[in-house]
Amino acid sequence: MKKSILYKNMNVYLDLAVEAHDLLRGERGAEVSGVIMDKEQLEDIVVTTITITNQQGEKELGRPKGHYITIDAPAIKDNDFHDHKKVIEVMSKHLSKLFQFKEDSSILIVGLGNWQATPDALGPKVVEKIMVTRHLFYYTPEEMKGKMRKVSAISPGVLGLTGIETAEVIRGLVEHVKPDYVIAIDALAAGALERIGTTIQLADTGINPGSGIGNYRKGLNQETLGCKVIAIGVPTVVNAAVIAHKTIEEFFGQMESEPVLAKIYNEENQQVFLNVMNKALSPFKDSLMVTPKEVDDLIDRSSRIIASALNLSIHPGISADNYETYLQ
């Protein structure tokens, strides 16, 4: 039973490149061509960088060339500000590598997602906490110089609230605000419960619709917006199909001593498992999300961490000693 095929049939998209890569390598038992993985272990934080280097890698992983940095830190989920500080510093360091700021670079921060739906509200929550400075340059350009960069920030809402595609709103904005960087923040769907509220992904490839390769025109990326687009995300949900699938896997795991079951597992055509999953998730299927009750706390904590790391990496006048002061 190939997980990758089941997931495709159930419309389960893995937002984290690191998960898509693990899945592929696992099923194949070999390195994926055109993809380089690098791991860095820092005390309680693991940073994994996936670099897609060519078209082969793009096709295999279903996402464009570029860097996908995953910060894994169980501390994100806990209410310990001391540990958050370490995460903020690591994240800020990696963000700084993705940016090539000039003194007068300007940044537009976009909070994707629906502010009325808790697990989807990460983007708008970060935007609320970010310090906006662009308009201050009209009034006191001298005071700002060398200390702050121009930051604007907006949460464009979702199609159901506004009747307008988010990408349309952002494109219109970018043409007028003309930022050097767009930073798009979005809640992600993970492939494993463990990742909810414990992982941050940074990518210099923008946000691209799940369908992937060859269809970049609908995304928020350099091709469509004309400027560099950094994407930041935290998993807040897992597609319910992942739970259904994992239940089957665990069942066969428990039963592996039964030879007849091992046989079923190996021989069974995918359709049977697809039927099982579809029935278990009926009548909702695609739109069913699994999320812990405490997701509002997780989003509150991760949005503080992201906003802090952004303030810290964007503005020369903000340091590890004073970044908390600039949280709105």
Next chain:
Amino acid sequence: MKKSILYKNMNVYLDLAVEAHDLLRGERGAEVSGVIMDKEQLEDIVVTTITITNQQGEKELGRPKGHYITIDAPAIKDNDFHDHKKVIEVMSKHLSKLFQFKEDSSILIVGLGNWQATPDALGPKVVEKIMVTRHLFYYTPEEMKGKMRKVSAISPGVLGLTGIETAEVIRGLVEHVKPDYVIAIDALAAGALERIGTTIQLADTGINPGSGIGNYRKGLNQETLGCKVIAIGVPTVVNAAVIAHKTIEEFFGQMESEPVLAKIYNEENQQVFLNVMNKALSPFKDSLMVTPKEVDDLIDRSSRIIASALNLSIHPGISADNYETYLQ
């Protein structure tokens, strides 16, 4: 494999009396003593009334004596206000039966749950939409007479936001406001995905902690509050253990032609299935909720329906022709 035992082990509580009753009857293949069920079919709406008549029924169903009315209407979920009107009228009729209003009866409406967490925000959303009238009786008692009853409404928040048990807040309020009825609105957890956003439960037994029998001192009920307590709820989530369990059931359903599997299913001790479910839901287990992406829309619609039905059944001066006007 007994679903009732698995659910108990996984801390899955069925908030709907009708589901608890179905489960029990199904496993037992017989009527449950001390419980009467009555069904009424109205076009696209089914109203099921479970009446627990004695201690035996209380023990079996794990909830106190009284009436549990379930309104099943797929229309609640849809965006068709014409169909909503029918649901509102049916609900209002049944609410009126639960109340024995006098002309000067006063009602305190309590929105339970966390307004910051979408699937839990049903109660606060209803409170926002309810017309509050109690204070108007100070100023224009004559104008209100015969048309309106005294309604006050509050959303006390949750323990994590205030540091105070909801029951403490409500008890304090009731001692001072001295209402004749408390109506408590809460989001529920169902045992089946089909029920999310399509079912409304009314009960004249108040809200009682899942543990059930013999421990009513912590609930919101006549014993603790000293006045009649009506509970109104709509399922907005399903415990993720329900999905895991249903996946296993569907797998064995698909495989029933394999005799060896039927044997496993029937002989297997509960522990194996418990292990499977626990691993599939690790590391969250209890707190994992499954909810459709569109839960904010579902809550918006059901809170309009509940607030409308409450306005309609409480106030003599509000009729089926004008109730929309009084939605806040």
Next chain:
Amino acid sequence: MKKSILYKNMNVYLDLAVEAHDLLRGERGAEVSGVIMDKEQLEDIVVTTITITNQQGEKELGRPKGHYITIDAPAIKDNDFHDHKKVIEVMSKHLSKLFQFKEDSSILIVGLGNWQATPDALGPKVVEKIMVTRHLFYYTPEEMKGKMRKVSAISPGVLGLTGIETAEVIRGLVEHVKPDYVIAIDALAAGALERIGTTIQLADTGINPGSGIGNYRKGLNQETLGCKVIAIGVPTVVNAAVIAHKTIEEFFGQMESEPVLAKIYNEENQQVFLNVMNKALSPFKDSLMVTPKEVDDLIDRSSRIIASALNLSIHPGISADNYETYLQ
């Protein structure tokens, strides 16, 4: 003491064309050239239409050619939904005259102002209550046909929240959404307390910065957006300088029997009165707003009226019998 000159010095701008016109006519004792006024009395509602017909009128009134319709109805302020219905129907009728809809016309509704500041939140509140339909045309175009027009709606926030000029956001949006009409909703500043929460102004000239004539490039109007722009506003505040000025006027009114005071009033140079007003309003001056404590109720009521009238005039499938149903 010329009110118009004092107001100019104190940066008091009269958002209502009808007030600017009254002031001018009053000081001049004659009709204003290039301006036509028409009054219609309907029971408790007065509708005044100011039409600026040429450049002379533009210059005199400090605003562009077009129609400014003022609906005066004390009932807007009261909590009587029966009376609101009449206002909604009158407003809807006048809106329909300003629009020349085709079957497939599309409309972008823009809620100007700051949703965090009560007296400024009128626009965002209307946007919350408006039914958005544009995205439904992707999915069920046949069902919508002939019943609904395409409506999108957004509240772009204010400069201090986003760092971006509202006009920049709107221009970007319009280029992508390409609506036939933009409807911009904004809270207004009146010249008289009586108008707070009792007046609605409709204009087919868009929103133009106070500076007025010759500088339309910064406004939201046909010149800058390339489509017709309807502006809708309700006064929610009065500049504090209006109170200071009215106090002086009332004082001299009470004292008119004292010849020495009449002399002072007539001879006194403007500077003395300006000094008095400036000192009375120090240290805030320009930014000081006067608003009744109940402004949140007033905004709630007027935003319901505006959203209802918009739904009613835009969609063929919505009538006076069912518009309440479509309020979000």
Next chain:
Amino acid sequence: MKKSILYKNMNVYLDLAVEAHDLLRGERGAEVSGVIMDKEQLEDIVVTTITITNQQGEKELGRPKGHYITIDAPAIKDNDFHDHKKVIEVMSKHLSKLFQFKEDSSILIVGLGNWQATPDALGPKVVEKIMVTRHLFYYTPEEMKGKMRKVSAISPGVLGLTGIETAEVIRGLVEHVKPDYVIAIDALAAGALERIGTTIQLADTGINPGSGIGNYRKGLNQETLGCKVIAIGVPTVVNAAVIAHKTIEEFFGQMESEPVLAKIYNEENQQVFLNVMNKALSPFKDSLMVTPKEVDDLIDRSSRIIASALNLSIHPGISADNYETYLQ
């Protein structure tokens, strides 16, 4: 023209004891019996302590015996976090003097006012930012010991939202939560524009209705709640009658060289000035508030300062080095 009599007639109540005291001393040209005033100047912060020592002082100042500490610091209004730190430390020091904490003291923080109305939202904004700890003592009492005290916090809303008097809600809560201290936060009305957003008043006398002496039963104070009640407030508005009155004063100030005007000012009976003010503020009168456009920023800043100072003075484990970390 006696300001105190005019204010009484116009229902202008001065929430700040320091303003009421200044007014009285000014008109009388002498110390007020039963009232002691003490001033402390610290760089850019002035702390004035008014102590009412006996019934004579109570009657004169129209408020109960106790301490009223006013912190005047223009920096509160500005967006400079460095200066805020100084204010937070001064405020925290004075709060600590008002409290006599034991290790296990518990505190209930009450955010008075309407969260839907900007200038009234100070209390709810502080409550949002306060760290709530009371419920943590159930789970990890050992971890909390010696570092944290038990804090619960609630915003009970206003009469128009809930239909319940705030005092009823609070009394009910206090009977169940049984705190050692209630801290009530409320937005205040000042007698001078300069004080908006620049002054914090602390009082150990609770919150008492404007009517004052002899009617403490309706307030939130030790008599009604049975525990010590600390009140904290920041002026966010000025009654519009204050502006009208100041305009008249400034006019006579400008005109003092005209002997006839000095005569009018001195001889004129109060009724003329009352008529002027009433007409200038018609049709609203009492409920008209003057507030700067930027009041939402002022409330945001002062609520951060208050929440920080509370965290700092309540919890032994929070110090000047880390209080920002505990802001929610």
